Amino acid sequence: MVFNLNPKEVGVVMLSRSDAFTVTRIDRVMDVPVGEALLGRVVDPTAIPLDNSGQINTFERKPIEREAPEIMEREPVTVPLQTGLKVVDALIPIGRGQRELILGDRQTGKTAIALDTIINQKDKNVLCVYCAIGQRSSSVAKLIEDLHKHDAMKYTIVVSTSGEDPPGMKYIAPYSATTMAEYFMEKGRDVLIVYDDLINHAIAYREPSLLLRRPPGREAFPGDIFYIHSRLLERSTHLRKELGGGSLTALPIVATKAQNVAAYIPTNIISITDGQIYLSPDRFQKGILPAVDVGKSVSRVGGKTQLPVYRSIAGNLRLSYSQFEELEKFARFRTRLDEKTRKILVERGRRVREVLKQDQYKPLTVTDQIAVLLSVTEGI
Known part of the structure; x- marks a missing residue:
């Protein structure tokens, strides 16, 4: 394949490995x-x-x-x-x-x-x-x-x-x-x-x-x-x-x-x-x-x-999950949290993390995904 076009020479790239070959132009890209x-x-x-x-x-x-x-x-x-x-x-x-x-x-x-x-x-x-x-x-x-x-x-x-x-x-x-x-x-x-x-x-x-x-x-x-x-x-x-x-x-x-x-x-x-x-x-x-x-x-x-049903169920899931992960980092420094915050963020965050885990070769249908996401957002 022609790579460079210079006034006095053409730079070509080989597409196969070969020791001896003849190059001919075929007037085609x-x-x-x-x-x-x-x-x-x-x-x-x-x-x-x-x-x-x-x-x-x-x-x-x-x-x-x-x-x-x-x-x-x-x-x-x-x-x-x-x-x-x-x-x-x-x-x-x-x-x-x-x-x-x-x-x-x-x-x-x-x-x-x-x-x-x-x-x-x-x-x-x-x-x-x-x-x-x-x-x-x-x-x-x-x-x-x-x-x-x-x-x-x-x-x-x-x-x-x-x-x-x-x-x-x-x-x-x-x-x-x-x-x-x-x-x-x-x-x-x-x-x-x-x-x-x-x-x-x-x-x-x-x-x-x-x-x-x-x-x-x-x-x-x-x-x-x-x-x-x-x-x-x-x-x-x-x-x-x-x-x-x-x-x-x-x-x-x-x-x-x-x-x-x-x-x-x-x-x-x-x-x-x-x-x-x-x-x-x-x-x-x-x-x-x-x-x-x-x-x-x-x-x-x-x-x-996104299908509307995802937006209604998982709309704020991303934000709360990201907040949980930030909170988890701070918790390592023994940050004191009031019980209510801890319960809402940490427990729910851990449940969401477990729910989002998935084995390879096991894709889920939309219906199954909605059922699982609905369960975790409703705290079931």
């Missing part, structure tokens, strides 16, 4: 096959099958780099995308067409939240695309096995690159996956896409950029590192009815180091997305799963997409 035949398959970013299930027969190709829909082509985000997780659906709701970042340190359950969300889309008429960028092959294999086990693979496309793949392949992976997802969005369908993770994508982009002598900036990333992610995530939206009314919801994942949310790439992506779900290693170690830190998580669209 990088594109991938799209269509229904990709559903249920595991492919690389050029749509070559990786699952030993035979050839993929598609009739259409689309470029991986496409302009995001214009503002006037977009509808407000109003329909909820149910994750099946009480803590997310009640306190940090996600809408169809939203971009909600999932971030946290390594091994805090980021992919688990995305996987549960995909599993929860069964029979909800939402197609899913999971894009693994430079992940360990064993991790991706386990995820695919879990999708098969929960009958979720039939409405999912997995686009996979491993750590051994060339940087060029890892760089194009999210763009290829988005083009595959856009095909269904333009047909009026609702699609969910997970990018796992964009730190690996930024590193994959930095490598050829430095080799091609592009000027480095902060942390040696090239100057357009913000632009490569913004032009990717801006493609997620809810289209107007005249354009089919489809939606593309993005769940980008970012791994932080030592809980440093203010690092370069995380802050860039926080500024592009419509909110973030922050997973805390402290909660993970205490066994509070999913390890969502409600105080640091936010959904900038949320309330508008």
Whole structure:
């Protein structure tokens, strides 16, 4: 793929490992096959099958780099995308067409939240695309096995690159996956896409950029590192009815180091997305799963997409739960509390915390969630 166009030379990026090759120009920008035949398959970013299930027969190709829909082509985000997780659906709701970042340190359950969300889309008429960028092959294999086990693979496309793949392949992976997802969005369908993770994508982009002598900036990333992610995530939206009314919801994942949310790439992506779900290693170690830190998580669209019944039941739950957590920190310093405050905040807070715990692979229906939330808010 052509990367640099200079007056006297062209900088190209290899998408496969090879010692001897001939390069010929084909007068085409990088594109991938799209269509229904990709559903249920595991492919690389050029749509070559990786699952030993035979050839993929598609009739259409689309470029991986496409302009995001214009503002006037977009509808407000109003329909909820149910994750099946009480803590997310009640306190940090996600809408169809939203971009909600999932971030946290390594091994805090980021992919688990995305996987549960995909599993929860069964029979909800939402197609899913999971894009693994430079992940360990064993991790991706386990995820695919879990999708098969929960009958979720039939409405999912997995686009996979491993750590051994060339940087060029890892760089194009999210763009290829988005083009595959856009095909269904333009047909009026609702699609969910997970990018796992964009730190690996930024590193994959930095490598050829430095080799091609592009000027480095902060942390040696090239100057357009913000632009490569913004032009990717801006493609997620809810289209107007005249354009089919489809939606593309993005769940980008970012791994932080030592809980440093203010690092370069995380802050860039926080500024592009419509909110973030922050997973805390402290909660993970205490066994509070999913390890969502409600105080640091936010959904900038949320309330508008939430079902009215959630708003009436869990409206002030988030505030009281955050107050309880603050109070719990102060209580360690032997802060004296009057009995009434202690009873209201501490006992209720502990009950809410227990109620928001949830095992993996066990998403709850809206009805079940409402019943549980109603019980805890009424003190039953």
